[in-house]
Amino acid sequence: MRWPYRALSTAFGVADAVVPKALLPCTSPDALIDAAGTNPAPSAREGLRQLITAIDADSKLTFFGKVSLRWDMIRLLRNAQKVEDAQRNESITTVPVQAPIFILGLPRSGTTFLHSLLAEDHDNQVPRNWQTIYPGQRPNDFDPQADPRARTVDKQLKMFAGLAPGFAGMHPITADSPQECSEITAHVFQSLRFDTTFRVPSYLHWLEVHGHREAFEFHKRFLQYLQAGVPSRWVLKCPDHTFSLDAILEVYPDARFVVVHRDPIAVLGSVAHLTEVLRKPFLNNIDPAEIGAQVGSRWIEGANLLLDFDRRPDVAPARKIHLHYEELTLAPLAAIERVYRQFGLELRKQAVAAISEKISARPRGGYGKHASYSLETFMLSAQNLQAQFAPYVRQYCR
Template sequence: MTALPPVPPIPEPGRRKSLSFRALSVGFGAVEAVVPRRWPAVDAAAIERSAGVTLTGSAREGLARLTSSMACETRLSLFGRVSVRYDLTRLARNAAMIERMHEQTPAIGVAPVTAPLFIMGLPRSGTSFLHSLLGYDPDVLVPRVWQTLYPAVRPRDFDKTRSLAARKTDRQLAIFAGMAPDFPAIHPIDADSPQECSEITAHVFQSLRFDTTFRVPSYTKWLDDFGHAAAFAFHKRYLQALQHGVGAKFWALKCPDHTFSIPGILATYPDARFVVVHRDPVHVFASVAHMTEVLRKPFLRDIDAAEIGRQVTERWIEGARLLVEFDRSGTVPPHRLLNMQYEELTGDPITAVHRIYHHFGETLSSVAEAGMRTHLAAAPQGGYGRNRYQLSDFGINPERLRPDFAPYMDYFGIKPRSPNSGLPA
């Protein structure tokens, strides 16, 4: 579960070295001592004015709920307030851009998004690893990190080094890596890496991405009650804009939060297909909690590690229950649903991908397989480092969690593993 860090872009440094985060931090600390605590304003009206747009319907309500929750439940640093204001403004502008693309080229909205493949599973269960592999198939579309910052079509002959949007995105990621040195090992990405759907639905302020980066429990409660149908209606319009003029077989889409938005997904994509990767949940919670802590630290004051531990465990106890309920319900017929064990995926990735393609009636081309093999040779574990953090760092007792996850593990035949090894997430 990875939110894109809301880091504003910094201009090219020319021949000078890039501004270090240490210098940036010192500068913001000095300014924070003299500016009003609520400056710059982070509220719905201020974001609309800054973006030069007028939001309507559920997007406006989502922004209002989110900013109200931030004001009451999250203590942002000055850097956090500046970054959040930039991020929310960008999201509102991008959403308006997507609508303009549809208005200017009506054919965009006519083209279907046929049988998209949604990759699901609990966080750190290998879903990002699988998504990255599918990104090497030229006949499969995946949303790229830069496309969720600067929406545009990615041509088949795309060259990251010649793309201004990709270069700007890589600079923003480098800035965040300076702010959060642990982030690249936890979730190694660059501008052209596959990105999660939560970054798309964030554009209408109905995304569980915000619950990872910030402490916004009342917003999360509102979103759970409100549902995700409106968010995925926009999600489809976003994909239609990105696929225009690019031939491909299907979209491969990934986000652990899909577990909580299946009704919204099926309302928009009734022919959706699902591959669900399963892993011992107790094994991964130290990594999930640490990821949340790393993403929050540059922007928030007063982070409570034990509270994060409670948040992620309670959330994914419910997520595990929903995965069992989804499988039992028969809502999606067997030919559109595949369950896979983490060990199968990471033990022999190419064979696992062949199984996925075969199950859904797709063909893995030799070009796609070669690209995947090259990637695996360069990064056998997906580029991920080992987890150096313990469940106890976040007040999590694995033995107390076991009974909560027993129904999930029994239903899917998941074997318990040691909680300290680090493998692809």
């Protein structure tokens, strides 16, 4: 950790110990809504209430966690209001989001790498990190170095990477990198994203019962806001899509899917470690064994849901394609050509050149060699996991 971030981390640690709770800004749902000056929909209000209740009950926030929670909630409320207000503009609402492409699969399986390559094709639109923090349109000639929103987000990302050692190596991103859909659905407080940085089991239970339909209805309005009346081919990515496929198909009945597969045993240690890294700036109560149990059970369920998805009669074979991690990382352009053929899309010469340049500049997405993260650190048994993942591995990883 470089010295400015080490000093900042130390300052947050001192503040954590000495600043009385009474001096911290209030994070009750009503106080947050009042501070944002917004009027969220009833379902968003309920999601916020469930989330804050869960955080208060089950998360022991650091000083940074307490401060960032208020900033994050107010930002989400204001962004959502901006998107909802834009619904009065018929030039935005009458242009549909047609046949979007959703990338899903187990975490650490290459979905981010694929998303970043597909973003190089100007015929595709992807939500960018800066757009989910400062929603706005992105022209083809967009220069992140010249845009104050993108420059601000890059500074925020660098600060976070300094406070979360190891994050940048495991998940290298910039302000203009493609962003996951869980950051969009977070705007109505119905997103699995919150479980990444907080400990919120009661919120997860509520969200599972509540479902994701309203979140993806907002997701569609958010994309319409970003495309600003210009028909776009959206390419969207998030491992958490695995748990919201019913809602996705209700809102986007013409959606297409790219499912990326990788041996779960090879990645679960990395998934657990990344969760631990992401939580450290926000939480004082981090239990590696609990993270291991949560990650293991969630992605056993996720693997079974992917098997179920492949059997759905309402998703024709022409609307989905399966890729394997090794296929994608060893010959990424060939894998992308196969995706385009599957969906009857033209891969233009300019896109091939841009994608090839990206591959050359950042092989495997800029990730270094994956470190071997011990399953035992998180109290996970490879033998037990192999038995529970066996149907998935037999189907997709042989």
